[in-house]
Amino acid sequence: MKRLLIGAAVGALLLPASAAFAQDIGHDHACIDDACEMVSIFSGEETAAGWQGTVAPKYGTWGFDLAGRDTSVNPGDDFFRYANGAAIDKLVIPSDRTSYGSFALLRELSDNRMKELVTGLAARTDLTAGTDEKKIADAYRSYIDQARVDQLDAQPLQPYLAAIRAADTHEKMAVHMGQTIGRFGGSFFGTGITIDSKQPTRYVVSTGQSGLGLPNRDYYLDARFADKKELYQAYVARILGMIGWDNPTETAAQIVALESKIAEAHWSPAENRNRDKTYNEYTIASLTQDAPGFAWQPYFDAAQLGGAPRLIVRQNTALPKIAAIYAETPVALLQAWEAFHTADDMAPYLSKRFSDAAWEFNSRDLSGQPEQRTREKRAISFAEGALGEAAGRLYVAQYFPAESKAKMEELVANLRTALSHRIDNLSWMGTETKAAAQEKLRKFTVKIGYPDKWRDYSALDIRADDLVGNVERQGRFQWNYQLARLNQPVDKAEWGMTPQTVNAYYNSANNEIVFPAAILQPPFFDPNGDPAVNYGGIGGVIGHEIGHGFDDQGSKSDGDGVLRNWWTPEDKANFEALTARLGAQYASYEPIAGYHINPGLTMGENIGDASGVAVGLEAYHLSLGGRPAPVLDGTTGDQRFFYGWAQVWQSKYRDEALKQQVATDPHSAAQFRVIGPLRNVDAWYDAFEVKPGTKYYLTPDERVRLW
Known part of the structure; x- marks a missing residue:
């Protein structure tokens, strides 16, 4: 269940582009390859609950703990360390996590609340069959x-393996791959249903590159990841041996060699961000002609998409190459490849020997996580994910105060006013483009807290004694939900994240910014906290998401969400020159030795961060209504604003996780989400007396001022 694309152009605060309208269940990846178009504020371990009994962080009397700074560091040499150093030194990454910090601590709070809700339901004997509460409890x-899972061992996998063995021709295997959409298994191609970027009032079928078991193509082609590729081959052999496949060691080598060929055909992560290049209209017939070697019509028929009048192909030059690789691969190897990916997909829900094997490679070896989460934590995440909005409805009823929503609406209004003012005063943009930008800003939709309309889970069958069946039925339920949309208008009331998610996102097809309830808490937002810290925290998040509408990719859609150019040639050239300068700054950053930030991959998020800080600061000043900001504990309003932004990214990572982030994540490492934007803001220099000669000092003419 790794190929369900159900999104539109989106940008998230933390989430890897892996969740364009993220699935309601933890193991599903709601995008094709690594190219989803929902942008969020963060990319992190959204389902990795901590529950370590961590002492709650201190936020001081006004929202920031000054004792958490490291004042031995010059602010201009490392403001991330200056603002957070002492607090980070005290952070201990729990053994079942690969990173820890502000987002993780808030996620822990959300997870603990979900634990209370879910286990409370599971302890009850009076729940009515068919209700959402009963389904959450049974999940x-x-x-x-x-004990039940161990007793079954590999039994749930056997029907799948039998079907794979029966797929003894290339066409039958293509059919099998089509049937696995929304079920366990793998495919060389990722297919789903997304909002049409050029006609965003309707949905369209989309397909693109897939077929890899490692995080992305670089893990096969970059010598820095040679050790991971070797560990992966050993894991493939281990799984094949566990399911009784012939010649597991030799076959594993063949599978990795096959995936290496596919990786060579894949577009790079940076190329996959280019929304102009990834919108290519086809029909099934024209795709069959341009990418021969794969049985496209039988594949789409098996996916229940055979009647689709048109397709959007994301990587149009990669698919013919992958189809040719498919055609030249012996059927026996295709079967072995499919058997491995099916077993790998199902392993977390099988007996301990399978789930341990999957965790050891996917989390320990790839990301450096020393210890697997307890079964209880995984069970909570599974139940909460299987009925995401149903669990969210319970969460909101108990934990989201109405005053938080009202205060957020005020903050968003001030951010919009600030950006409108800044657009009017841009020196690099002409009048015609400014008018179009203002129109887009006016048409932004804002969603705060939770959906107005909750998902209906009445058709989802959940059974207390059938874990694998529950996963499969949830995947099929989700796919049927997507199929039903094809002939319907786009549901603009739908949310792409659940209320209990600690994140936020921008969706360009709907031109909307979305802030789930769980992020609207300290350190991001405190209704009773100092406004400067709120504007630096959640204000920066709001500005970040609005900024995605005007980043290098989001700016390709207009106020109605239509993918089209609304820029004059001169203004577009000016914008691209500025982003190139910003990219050069980020290319120089090295979060861990040998791993520089890739600005082609991270540009959208870097622009979002720069926008969040600049617009958030101006909105803070507007909120003062001409009054001077108070001085609190010797700190000015601007200083507290910048502390608020820095505090959001207070975190530390295990080395392997940080390497993986740099290679795969469109978000820059936390340190440079603080340093990168601030060194381009004039007020930061004034607030902390940053002088020439410090490491991150930029002369005024070197500073990049976008929005």
């Missing part, structure tokens, strides 16, 4: 029952 029971 939890099915996962927590280790």
Whole structure:
């Protein structure tokens, strides 16, 4: 279940572009390859609950703990360390996590609340069959029952393996791949249903490159990841041996060699961000002609998409190459490839020997996580994910105060006013483009807290004694939900994240910014906290998401979400020159030795961060209504604003996780989400007396001022 694309152009605060309208269940990846178009503020371990009994962080009397700074560091040499150093030194990454910090601590709070809700339901014996509450409880029971799962061992996998063995021709295997959409298994191509970027009132079928078991193409082609590729081959052999496949060691080498060929055909992560290049109209017939070697019509028929009048092909030059690789691969190897990916996909829900093997490679070896999360934590995440909005409805009823929503609406209004003012005063943009930008800003939709309309889970069958069946039925339920949309208008009330998610996102097809309830808490937002810290925290998040509408990719859609150019040639050239200068700055940053930030991959998020800081600061000043900012504990309003932004990114990572982030994540490493934007803001220099000669000092004419 790794190929369900159900999104539109989107940008998230933390989430890897892996969640364009993210699935309601933890294991599903709601995008094709690594190219989803929902942009969020963060990319992190959204389902990795901590529950370590961590002492709650201190935010001081006004929202920031000054004792958490490291004042031995010059602000101009490392403001991330200056603002957060002492606090980070005290952070201990829990053994079942690969990173830890502000987002993780808030996610822990959300997870603990979900634990209370889910286990409370599971303890009840009076729940009515068919209700969402009963389904959440039964989802939890099915996962927590280790004895039942161990008793079944590999039995749930056997029907899948039998079907794979029966797929003994290239066409039959293409059919099988089509049937796995929304179910366990793998495919050389990722297919789903997305909002049409050029006609955003309707949905369209989209397909693109897939077929890899490692995080992306670089893990096969870059010598820095040679050790991971070797570990992956050993893992493939281990899984094949566990399911009784012939010649597991030799076959594993063949599978990795096959995926290496596919990786060579893949577009790079940076190329996959280019929304102009990834919108290519086809029909099934024209795709069959341009990418021969794969049985496209039988594949789409099996996916229940055979009647689709048109397709959007994301990587149009890669698909013919992958189809040719498919055609030249012996059927026996295709079967072995499919058997491995099916077993790998199902392994977390099988007996302990399977789930341990999957965790050891996917989390320990790839990301450096020393210890697997407990079964209870995984069960909570599974139950909460299987019925995401149903769990969110319970969360909101208990934990989201109405005053938070009202205060957020005020903050968003001030951010919009600030950006409108800044657009009017841009020196590099002409009148015609400014008018179009203002129109887009006016048409932004804002969603705060939770959906106005909740998902209906009445058709989802959840059973207390059938974990694998629950996963499969949830995947099929989700796919049927997507299929039903094809002939319907786009549902603009739909949310792409659940209320209990600690994140936020921008969706360009709907031209909307979305802030789930769980992020609207300290350190991001405190209704009773100092406004400067709120504007630096959640204000920066709001500005970040609005900024995605005007980043290098989001700016390709207009106020109605239509993918089209609304720029004059001169203004577009000016914008690209500025982003190139910003990219050169980020290319110089090295979060860990040998791993520089790739500005081609991170540009959208870097622009979002720069926008968030600049617009958030101006909105803070507007909120003062001409009054001077108070001085608190010897700190000025501007200083507290910048502390608020820095505090959001207070975190530390295990080395392997940081390497993986740099290679795969469109978000820059936390240190440079602080340093990168601030060194381009004049007020930061004044607030902390940053002088020439410090490491990150930029002369005024070197500073990049976008929005």
